Amino acid sequence: MLPGFKLSLGYTLFYLCLIVLIPLSAVFWKASSLTWAQFIHTVTSPPAFAAYRLTFGASFCAAVVNAFFGLLVAWVLVRYNFFGKKLIDAIVDLPFALPTAVAGITLAAIYSEHGWIGMWLKPLGIKVAFTQLGVFVALTFIGLPFVVRTVQPVLEDLDPEIEEASASLGANRWQTFWRVILPTVRPALLTGFALAFARALGEYGSVVFISSNIPMHGQIVPLLIMSELEQFHYGEATALAVVMLLISFVLLLTINLLQWWSSRFQNQE
Amino acid sequence: MQTVATLAPARGHTLRRRSTSEPAWVRWLLISVALGFLTLFLVLPLISVFVQGFAKGYEFYLKTLADPLAVSAIKLTFIAAGISVPLNGVFGVAAAWAITKFDFRGKNVLLTLIDLPFSISPVISGLVFVLVFGAQGWLGLYLNSDHPALPWLAQWLNDHDIKIIFAVPGIVLATIFVTFPFVARELIPLMQAQGRVEEEAARVLGATGWQTFWRVTLPNIKWGLIYGVILCNARAMGEFGAVSVVSGHIRGETNTIPLHVEILYNEYNFTGAFAVASILALLALVTLGLKSWVEYKNASLADQ
Numbered sequence: 418m419l420p421g422f423k424l425s426l427g428y429t430l431f432y433l434c435l436i437v438l439i440p441l442s443a444v445f446w447k448a449s450s451l452t453w454a455q456f457i458h459t460v461t462s463p464p465a466f467a468a469y470r471l472t473f474g475a476s477f478c479a480a481v482v483n484a485f486f487g488l489l490v491a492w493v494l495v496r497y498n499f500f501g502k503k504l505i506d507a508i509v510d511l512p513f514a515l516p517t518a519v520a521g522i523t524l525a526a527i528y529s530e531h532g533w534i535g536m537w538l539k540p541l542g543i544k545v546a547f548t549q550l551g552v553f554v555a556l557t558f559i560g561l562p563f564v565v566r567t568v569q570p571v572l573e574d575l576d577p578e579i580e581e582a583s584a585s586l587g588a589n590r591w592q593t594f595w596r597v598i599l600p601t602v603r604p605a606l607l608t609g610f611a612l613a614f615a616r617a618l619g620e621y622g623s624v625v626f627i628s629s630n631i632p633m634h635g636q637i638v639p640l641l642i643m644s645e646l647e648q649f650h651y652g653e654a655t656a657l658a659v660v661m662l663l664i665s666f667v668l669l670l671t672i673n674l675l676q677w678w679s680s681r682f683q684n685q686e
Numbered sequence: 687m688q689t690v691a692t693l694a695p696a697r698g699h700t701l702r703r704r705s706t707s708e709p710a711w712v713r714w715l716l717i718s719v720a721l722g723f724l725t726l727f728l729v730l731p732l733i734s735v736f737v738q739g740f741a742k743g744y745e746f747y748l749k750t751l752a753d754p755l756a757v758s759a760i761k762l763t764f765i766a767a768g769i770s771v772p773l774n775g776v777f778g779v780a781a782a783w784a785i786t787k788f789d790f791r792g793k794n795v796l797l798t799l800i801d802l803p804f805s806i807s808p809v810i811s812g813l814v815f816v817l818v819f820g821a822q823g824w825l826g827l828y829l830n831s832d833h834p835a836l837p838w839l840a841q842w843l844n845d846h847d848i849k850i851i852f853a854v855p856g857i858v859l860a861t862i863f864v865t866f867p868f869v870a871r872e873l874i875p876l877m878q879a880q881g882r883v884e885e886e887a888a889r890v891l892g893a894t895g896w897q898t899f900w901r902v903t904l905p906n907i908k909w910g911l912i913y914g915v916i917l918c919n920a921r922a923m924g925e926f927g928a929v930s931v932v933s934g935h936i937r938g939e940t941n942t943i944p945l946h947v948e949i950l951y952n953e954y955n956f957t958g959a960f961a962v963a964s965i966l967a968l969l970a971l972v973t974l975g976l977k978s979w980v981e982y983k984n985a986s987l988a989d990q
Contacts, residue, residue: 516924
């Protein structure tokens with residue numbers, strides 16, 4: 418029996434309560450001072466609905482794009498050899514390491530009318546910076562590593578024998594991918610998708626620079642909370658925060674279930 | 687007979703390659719699309735930070751960074767990271783020790799609670815501290831008042847005239863909150879995989895608890911700990927949303943580097959904003975470099 422159980426667990430619980438749980442409970446304490454009618458009025462107001470639509474819509478689209486390209490990048494990094502592969506592998510984590518405010522201003526600069534990418538899109542009539550499309554671009558950027566990093570280890574562990582078996586049974590490469598590889602990768606892919614989606618829902622720093630931030634059109638939920646705070650509407654800000662927190666908790670539970678499912682998958686092999 | 691014998695493995699080899707790989711044109715197509723996507727979404731934004739930062743030349747760049755307001759922002763960022771990283775590092779080691787070396791009920795609940803700050807929007811992370819310490823907040827309601835039910839903490843803060851919100855302590859607290867899980871999350875899977883056998887052997891051989899920790903556990907988790915600290919530090923220095931809520935944006939006092947970037951940007955001093963942002967981008971690159979180096983070290987340790 419190793420020592421230090423009481424000390425380490427005691428300190429863990431103390432620090433957890435002090436830093437996370439007690440401050441977090443203040444949100445529910447504040448929310449309880451609102452009447453039910455006030456709460457419902459705030460969280461179902463037209464600006465709130467517009468913000469939910471943009472936040473969830475853009476986060477979902479960004480997570481879908483990341484699921485597709487994340488799988489592709491993970492596949493290319495695991496299966497093929499090419500010049501600069503190590504560098505590319507390292508740079509995938511850039512959105513984890515780059516502060517969101519920096520990501521926000523640089524994306525806004527690139528996608529503005531005179532920016533490196535924006536100037537090519539302008540003749541096509543596509544505006545990205547200061548539109549809802551910009552929100553999607555920022556959320557795609559910050560969610561990029563999640564799918565790559567969850568799918569990559571699963572692809573690395575994939576036993577080549579099952580692909581050989583599939584091929585020797587007459588499947589072509591596409592069928593093997595679709596019917597053998599993809600089902601094995603699916604739990605990890607879904608986990609990565611959920612992580613990218615959850616991260617995008619709460620994102621603030623990168624979006625605030627590239628979005629128009631116009632109420633009813635370009636405001637994501639965290640920005641709406643921020644603008645309520647700036648007007649000292651603490652009750653309204655708290656009500657919206659409670660909605661977002663509950664959604665985060667549901668997503669966290671889903672992700673845990675997905676991870677449990679995906680570890681069960683891997684253990685079966 | 688002999689020709690058949692030598693031909694057979696060769697044919698088998700090509701067959702095997704063909705059956706578990708793709709034609710060359712598919713491979714190159716996939717590589718190009720993946721690299722194109724990464725260039726567009728990662729490499730271009732990164733290069734753009736430096737190009738825009740140096741748009742008005744070195745002199746302007748150095749002048750922006752030497753500005754007293756920029757210097758005070760850099761100082762505050764180092765203070766916030768310097769406090770939050772060690773605190774969360776100690777917590778991470780303690781939590782990982784409790785969770786991986788012992789069995790107890792509710793372990794999964796504890797793991798989920800530790801991860802909680804990751805799944806909370808930065809704006810809400812800042813909001814919670816405003817709701818605790820702010821003027822309308824939990825403790826704040828009692829601050830600067832003669833309320834009979836004055837809680838002891840508010841009393842103490844009152845007595846020492848300590849401000850939390852729109853002041854440095856709030857920034858430090860918000861930074862600790864958002865970087866809370868980083869080290870614990872890195873260490874828990876690592877120590878889980880290493881098991882308890884080595885520590886138990888050390889105990890049987892007569893080592894005390896602390897000796898076991900310093901001489902057996904710590905060398906084993908060294909790289910994982912460094913890795914967690916690097917990621918924790920990167921987030922602590924770059925945090926924007928949570929810090930923005932509690933900062934109050936008082937120049938020269940409660941501005942961190944990311945907040946200073948925002949102020950310059952909103953003043954249409956784009957080159958200045960990118961110049962300051964380039965420090966953070968450089969920090970991100972150093973983080974990625976160290977991370978790859980630690981991963982390489984880890985892999986070579988695992989091979990031995």
